[in-house]
Amino acid sequence: MKNTPFKDYTNRIIFIAKTLGFSKQEVKYLTTPQSIIKKTLTIPGSKKKFPAYRVQFNNARGPYKGGIRFHQDANIDEVKTLAANMAIKTAVVGIPLGGGKGGVEFNPKDYSKKQIEQIARAWSRVMSPYIGVDRDIPAPDVYTTSEIMGYILDEYEKKIRHSEPGMITGKPLALGGSLGRDTATAQGGVFVLKDLLKALGKKAPGKKVIVQGFGNAGAHAARILSKEGFVIVGVSDSRGALYSKKGLEVDEIARMKEQGSSIENIYDMWKKDIKKKDIEFFSNDDILVASCDILVLAALDNQLREDNAGGVQAQIVVEIANSPTTPEADVILRDKGVLVLPDILANAGGVVVSYFEWVQNRMQMYWSKEEVNNKLKTIMENSFKDVWEYHTKQDMVLRNAALSIAVLRIIEAGRARGHI
Numbered sequence: 001m002k003n004t005p006f007k008d009y010t011n012r013i014i015f016i017a018k019t020l021g022f023s024k025q026e027v028k029y030l031t032t033p034q035s036i037i038k039k040t041l042t043i044p045g046s047k048k049k050f051p052a053y054r055v056q057f058n059n060a061r062g063p064y065k066g067g068i069r070f071h072q073d074a075n076i077d078e079v080k081t082l083a084a085n086m087a088i089k090t091a092v093v094g095i096p097l098g099g100g101k102g103g104v105e106f107n108p109k110d111y112s113k114k115q116i117e118q119i120a121r122a123w124s125r126v127m128s129p130y131i132g133v134d135r136d137i138p139a140p141d142v143y144t145t146s147e148i149m150g151y152i153l154d155e156y157e158k159k160i161r162h163s164e165p166g167m168i169t170g171k172p173l174a175l176g177g178s179l180g181r182d183t184a185t186a187q188g189g190v191f192v193l194k195d196l197l198k199a200l201g202k203k204a205p206g207k208k209v210i211v212q213g214f215g216n217a218g219a220h221a222a223r224i225l226s227k228e229g230f231v232i233v234g235v236s237d238s239r240g241a242l243y244s245k246k247g248l249e250v251d252e253i254a255r256m257k258e259q260g261s262s263i264e265n266i267y268d269m270w271k272k273d274i275k276k277k278d279i280e281f282f283s284n285d286d287i288l289v290a291s292c293d294i295l296v297l298a299a300l301d302n303q304l305r306e307d308n309a310g311g312v313q314a315q316i317v318v319e320i321a322n323s324p325t326t327p328e329a330d331v332i333l334r335d336k337g338v339l340v341l342p343d344i345l346a347n348a349g350g351v352v353v354s355y356f357e358w359v360q361n362r363m364q365m366y367w368s369k370e371e372v373n374n375k376l377k378t379i380m381e382n383s384f385k386d387v388w389e390y391h392t393k394q395d396m397v398l399r400n401a402a403l404s405i406a407v408l409r410i411i412e413a414g415r416a417r418g419h420i
Helices: 005-020 024-031 076-092 113-127 146-160 184-199 216-227 250-258 263-270 284-288 327-336 349-363 369-394 398-417
Strands: 035-041 050-058 068-070 099-104 208-212 231-237 240-243 280-282 294-297 316-319 339-341
Touching: 005 024, 005 076, 005 327, 005 398, 024 398, 035 076, 035 113, 050 076, 050 113, 068 113, 068 146, 076 099, 076 349, 076 398, 099 113, 113 146, 184 216, 184 316, 184 339, 184 349, 184 369, 208 216, 208 284, 216 231, 216 250, 216 294, 231 250, 231 263, 231 284, 240 263, 240 284, 250 263, 280 284, 327 339, 339 398, 349 369, 369 398
Parallel strands: 068 099, 208 231, 208 294, 294 316, 316 339
Antiparallel strands: 035 050, 050 099, 231 240, 240 280
């Protein structure tokens, strides 16, 4: 029987705990949410009831922090896993926050913009006793946007009857959002990728990259990498992938995607252009095993699995998405000599800049985009250095090195509080 996402998380923690000599009590502390909040939402004009969740995993190092996703598969097991990984992620990059995650189980594609706003406001009302600037700070996630964060903030402040912009991050700039937040996840991933190449003694310019997933994070990653001298040879969305050994025009693809075109539409338009005859159309499965130096995973979870990891040609995998590689695939990639920059480090730029937004809201003093990116660079580079040194000294894969650093920091905080 296939493991659930949370079982995979638990197994990874148990493995690391054994290497670190943790007690059963400490393992339980790392694998048990402190609070699971379940509610049911209703909205005017609809008989449907929407299951809503907030999982607060660990706040030993600071207030709970994590996104809210609107998705038909946002069940409690998935949300619990994401909350746990947020606690790990904030510890890896050393910011004073814990881990949380929220969700509403529905498909937003089946609802109007007004109905989605009503669901967001309903979530804010029922969760208001459990969230707040010093308690639990939500943020955007799958199918939630800065606009939706604005609705949640507005409804929350109606409830508490005072201004509290720091209770949520990823907001519009007009409501106290941070410059640089839109590119933070991608930019953080690029920072650590460049650090990895430097540690390996390899040069970045000319390296061939496939970006699987051309949503917000993936598109920004492709654009940033292209400007840094990497050659983007493949990009994909849910409809398929484009591949060219000579490299793709990333800015043009991004513009067409922003105008509503899918990768499949773009290929149909381009295949008649003699200048673009070298471009091929691949399936989502085939693009993962196409020739490249670096594979950036920026789509959904469980993309590299036992059945396809053996075909990966990349020398480096960068996890911009959450949990895109299964534990079985990790073993295969390790045996092939493929280095994986794990999500708990590689996509932590988003939560780092969310932390910056929270800090700016509390100070009521705001930074330029350049200041934000410089601060992000410092944190990501220092975090990579910690992980790389641990990886080298302990002779373990980067994921286990990052996980070890995180759990040691969480346990240290838990002990200091007398929790364990």
